[in-house]
Amino acid sequence: MKKYLITSPELYTDTPSIFRKILHKQFGIHRPEYALYRDKSNPNYEGQASHFVEVCKQSENIKSFIHQKVDLAKELNATGVHLTSLQFGEIIRAKAQGLEVIISTHTYAEVLQAQKLGADAVTYSPVFTSPNKGKPKGLEDLKELITKCNIKVFALGGIIKQEQLRLFKDIEIYGFASIRYFVDK
Template sequence: MHRPNPIDFSLYLISSMQALPQGRDLLQAIEQALQGGVDAVQLRDKNLPTSERLALAKELRTLTRRYRARLLINGSVDIALAAEADGVHLGTASLPIAEARSLLGPKRLIGYSAHGLEELSLVAEQGADFATFSPVFFTPSKAAYGSPQGLEQLTRACNTSPMPVFALGGINLSRIPDVRQAGVQGIAVISAILASSEPLRAARTLKTALTEN
């Protein structure tokens, strides 16, 4: 399938207020992460009221434009359009990909959270532009999705998927060489950056590990 939207990022930060150290502001942490090399941000925080989530999306749009980074909204086409985001990130409980595409048009991105090889293949056929594949390693936030996929499954995912794959779940600095060897487009992280007392430094270290030869 021809994909009109090339994926031009490798360090994908997923927002989570719960991951922040006590007293830290989400927007401040994300701006520091952008300064450190994050080149795409997903607004998750799905429990926020819609009005607060839209306001946060608009503030993130301003930040991501300043740093020439992508912004995707988890699950909400309406907020993505209202905030002029680059696209959405969908999952099993979201709109079908075809319906999201009809609302977003051809130029915005559609990412998808895949938790197995069959699901990854299916959403590629349906027109997703890229997918996260998780959990690669154990992480509490993904425990509900079953046992970790492991590096062998991640490698199969990257080798068989016609779209770019991002490793998600328990990714930290020490695991980047292994996931790079599996063939990923990049990594998606939450706590590896947002739980750090120094988000800029954490992001910079991860980005260096992703891009060094």
């Protein structure tokens, strides 16, 4: 099962040197295959995104994704872009620029639309209870979704413990994405 680390400003800070140090540490501990720079409030988003992509390139086999910003992802030579569920119209443009595309989804219809438009993968959420994310989908819903699509699916939402990952053993998901799972406690 692939691991997709998502940053968060309150856990990863916006000070470049500390951010880089935390990223290196977490990448070394958790060895994710995918990582997303996500910070909706950083006024120096572009600069911090540059540090993020550089750290991903220094780490072994980590694909770097930039949140929402197709042109910035291309400019920084990131692996790809992670689009929000309001950005389906950007999938084709991002693919035309040679970027891998992951898009956030919350319904079967959105997953199938992402697949039709050529996205490489989706996050499907929330699977478990997650702060301010609404009612969780649950494992049966996720299992049903997998039978209806042919796109890589990352389970997202409320995944914070190893025990939760064991619950996916009978579900053929591509991987899981999380913020809190990838932070030392």
